[in-house]
Amino acid sequence: MCRSRWPGRAVAALLLALGVSWPAAAAAQACCGASGLVIPARLRVYDDYGLGVQATERQTYGSLAADGRYSGTSTGDLVTEQDLFAMARLSSRIQLALLVPYVETYRRIPGQSEWGGFFGDVTVNGRFEVAHSGEHGAWPALTLLAGLTAPTGRAPDQAHNPLGTDAAGTGSFQGNLGVEVERLFQHWFVMFDGWLSQRTSRASPGGRQSFAPRLTALLAGGYVFDSRLAAGAFATVVGEGNGRDTAPGAGTVPGPRYATTGLAGAIPLDQSWRLQATASADLPLGGWGRNQPTTFAFGTSLVRVWP
Amino acid sequence: MCFAGRRPILVAGLVVLGATAAGCGGAAAPAPAGPISFGAEPLMVLPSTAGTKQITVWTSPQPPVKGVNAVQLLVTDAATGAPLPGLVVQAVPWMPSHAHGTSARTQVVPQDGGLYQVDNVYLYMDGTWQLRTTLGAADGDDTVVPEFDVP
Numbered sequence: 001m002c003r004s005r006w007p008g009r010a011v012a013a014l015l016l017a018l019g020v021s022w023p024a025a026a027a028a029q030a031c032c033g034a035s036g037l038v039i040p041a042r043l044r045v046y047d048d049y050g051l052g053v054q055a056t057e058r059q060t061y062g063s064l065a066a067d068g069r070y071s072g073t074s075t076g077d078l079v080t081e082q083d084l085f086a087m088a089r090l091s092s093r094i095q096l097a098l099l100v101p102y103v104e105t106y107r108r109i110p111g112q113s114e115w116g117g118f119f120g121d122v123t124v125n126g127r128f129e130v131a132h133s134g135e136h137g138a139w140p141a142l143t144l145l146a147g148l149t150a151p152t153g154r155a156p157d158q159a160h161n162p163l164g165t166d167a168a169g170t171g172s173f174q175g176n177l178g179v180e181v182e183r184l185f186q187h188w189f190v191m192f193d194g195w196l197s198q199r200t201s202r203a204s205p206g207g208r209q210s211f212a213p214r215l216t217a218l219l220a221g222g223y224v225f226d227s228r229l230a231a232g233a234f235a236t237v238v239g240e241g242n243g244r245d246t247a248p249g250a251g252t253v254p255g256p257r258y259a260t261t262g263l264a265g266a267i268p269l270d271q272s273w274r275l276q277a278t279a280s281a282d283l284p285l286g287g288w289g290r291n292q293p294t295t296f297a298f299g300t301s302l303v304r305v306w307p
Numbered sequence: 308m309c310f311a312g313r314r315p316i317l318v319a320g321l322v323v324l325g326a327t328a329a330g331c332g333g334a335a336a337p338a339p340a341g342p343i344s345f346g347a348e349p350l351m352v353l354p355s356t357a358g359t360k361q362i363t364v365w366t367s368p369q370p371p372v373k374g375v376n377a378v379q380l381l382v383t384d385a386a387t388g389a390p391l392p393g394l395v396v397q398a399v400p401w402m403p404s405h406a407h408g409t410s411a412r413t414q415v416v417p418q419d420g421g422l423y424q425v426d427n428v429y430l431y432m433d434g435t436w437q438l439r440t441t442l443g444a445a446d447g448d449d450t451v452v453p454e455f456d457v458p
Contacts, residue, residue: 060433062433063432063433063434065433065434065435065456065458066404066434066435066456071433071458073373073433073458075373076433077432107431109337109373109374109375109431110341110372110374111338111374112337112338112374155407156407156408156409156410156431157407157408157409157410158410159410160410161410162337162410162411163337163410163429163431164409164410164411164429164431167407167410170406170407171406171407172406199406202406204401204403204406204439205399205401205408205439206439206441206450209403209406211406243406245403247439247450247452248356248450248452249356249439249450249451249452250403250437250439250452253403253404253406254404255404256404256405290404291404291405291434291435292404293432293433293434
């Protein structure tokens with residue numbers, strides 16, 4: 001089973017690969033520019049508080065069917081999302097982040113189109129920094145991750161607008177546990193995040209649908225210039241097993257599976273403000289991915305921190 | 308822990324949210340793009356969950372598309388082939404891989420000869436959809452779950 005193999009072996013392998021085989025470096029540059037390049041709602045070691053807004057534009061350009069077949073579309077949804085987030089460091093090793101999304105969707109079907117929006121599912125994330133960079137010689141930084149998403153947004157079947165564009169929620173809670181390993185090499189940095197997520201079941205017509213655990217792996221790397229401008233690339237792989245539905249005739253429910261790749265950049269405006277951007281695309285990997293729309297996305301974030 | 312400078316961000320965020328919220332809603336109910344018509348050839352023939360009924364399925368358009376569709380069901384006795392009128396039919400679209408339905412409610416119109424027309428079947432995204440259908444009868448409910456791939 002993937003579940004037992006992933007976190008243990010993969011993390012151990014990364015620790016070895018990233019930590020032991022490279023000499024210890026002062027990492028004076030990467031330490032201050034790399035944090036949060038891909039995940040903006042993250043404080044640096046010496047930040048106490050932070051506040052930010054992230055705007056993301058996402059255009060659906062195709063979909064992966066249940067059997068993995070890819071097909072393109074010219075009438076996919078256009079989704080604009082604004083996330084407000086706040087971060088606080090509770091101690092030298094613990095930080096919390098609260099993320100409130102507001103999701104707007106433009107949808108068109110033959111003969112009709114509609115804009116709509118509403119608040120999405122609120123997420124609280126916690127980070128426990130077991131080891132900071134450089135704290136234990138050549139070993140990489142290690143952080144334990146935990147998160148909880150609450151179904152504060154409307155699920156599609158609870159939407160009010162005719163085309164359902166005010167739906168911005170999943171309709172169930174989701175818990176996340178993960179680990180992050182980050183290694184700095186002077187100007188370069190490499191980061192791996194792995195999450196195990198589980199949604200709570202939700203009522204379906206005639207029954208109740210439950211979900212398999214979802215595994216997410218994020219690999220990111222980049223370079224921090226002397227000006228602390230940072231640029232990098234990332235790849236994410238998401239896979240969810242087969243869920244179940246107790247409704248008569250419903251059977252097993254194969255969960256989504258997809259991969260995303262993208263570029264990221266961060267510009268420090270001063271010691272407290274930074275501007276970030278990401279551009280990404282879900283890969284049309286026919287035969288591997290399944291049950292998922294494929295999108296292009298462009299996101300920008302403005303983050304204010306209080307050291 | 309200085310919070311100076313926080314207010315401009317909050318104000319800007321609230322302005323954006325307020326402007327978009329004000330623009331929501333007010334559109335007409337989704338409607339089929341064209342007239343409803345069912346062809347001679349069915350899309351599929353399925354047994355009911357209990358196995359006592361046979362359900363023949365047509366869609367308009369056929370195969371179904373992203374948008375508003377109509378579905379016609381012919382319900383017959385699996386053993387004799389006799390049509391079964393008078394059932395209380397309810398149908399709900401459901402996308403199992405994402406665990407959600409749709410904003411629109413279907414309308415079921417019973418017709419002659421064991422035919423039932425399900426209108427306003429709104430399938431708004433690409434992928435596999437189920438039409439979870441309950442066939443209510445005096446001697447007990449049965450179900451059938453036609454599955455559609457919307458390209």
